[in-house]
Amino acid sequence: MAELIRGRPALTSEWLVSVGLDLLSTASLVTMAHDFEGLGTWLLEAWSAMPPRLRQDLELSLRLTGYPQTVVETVVSEVLDQHPAGHERVEALFADLAALDAAACAHMADAILAKSLARREIQPPLPLPELRQDLEALETVIHQLQPPVVPAEAAALLHTPTEWRDLLLSALQRFWERIYRQQWERTREQLERSVNYHRRRSYPSDVAALFQAVTGRQIPERMRVRLDEVEHIRFVPSLYLGPYVSFLFNGAVATIFYNGEGTPVDESAVPQIEDLYHPLTALADKTRLAILAMLSGRELYAQEIVDRLGISQSAVSRHLQLMVDMKVLNVRRGERGAKYYSINSATLQRVAQRLSEFG
Incomplete structure (x- = not known):
């Protein structure tokens, strides 16, 4: 564990291979594979290989308000990080999702709505719990968010959040079993090599400089403005991001998905290709x-x-x-x-x- 000194409590960082984070991230990227140029080609292959019903269910459960990052961020915060066994075993993640009660599902639905509306700078016409109960008003708001799914179907899921939980769990389980399990087993060693490589390196203590050193990118403004609330940063490798960087905020923890595809077996080659x-x-x-x-x-x-x-x-x-x-x-x-x-x-x-x- 490295420490990045910045004046107030030391900001800690780590590099982590997590099957739970990887599954959630990869499933969300699959649903966006046609929206961003340069994402990993495996995502397009996976999308083509999926049965139509699985495509529909995965997209509806993850993109019911548009951008799937709001769903992933909420699931990570409320499920995965509360029960960290899901980082090691996908079965633990599925069990914890299945165990969510109605109150927890409603809380997560409110969080997804709040994050999505904030991204688009849309002011809700009602307090979120009341909005979810007003199906007509909820559908109108979802129309404003312009998701790639049928707004009426998305509104119905948020109106009854346990049904959203069941659809998300079913879609992730089918995606894992039919599409992703073998790919994960083939690529896990590559992810671990990336993490081990970064753990051995010496990085700057400044957060922005660290971000650039790991990702090759300038720190995004949307992340920069939230650094004051962050106490811990975890870097998680992905093989499908291409030139992009993805990040989540969960309380005082920021999760940064970076491209782990280019980590060489021979580390002496790194200065030549970075x-x-x-x-x-x-x-x-x-x-x-x-x-x-x-x-x-x-x-x-x-x-x-x-x-x-x-x-x-x-x-x-x-x-x-x-x-x-x-x-x-x-x-x-x-x-x-x-x-x-x-x-x-x-x-x-x-x-x-x-x-x-x-x-």
């Missing part, structure tokens, strides 16, 4: 390479790129955001808020230089 992974990930796609060629020597605004590519605006936006996040592209706002994109030459030159060193 600064290449993210930009190369952003370029490993024909559409993104086409965008790069399109921007050669010029700046274009988003709609121009959409028109030239001939694909949907939402798909282009996902590609562009990933390239900006990985520092392959620069973005600026012009008149009337239009976004203009250009190539970040410094990143490409650095990548080219690093690759040339392998020769």
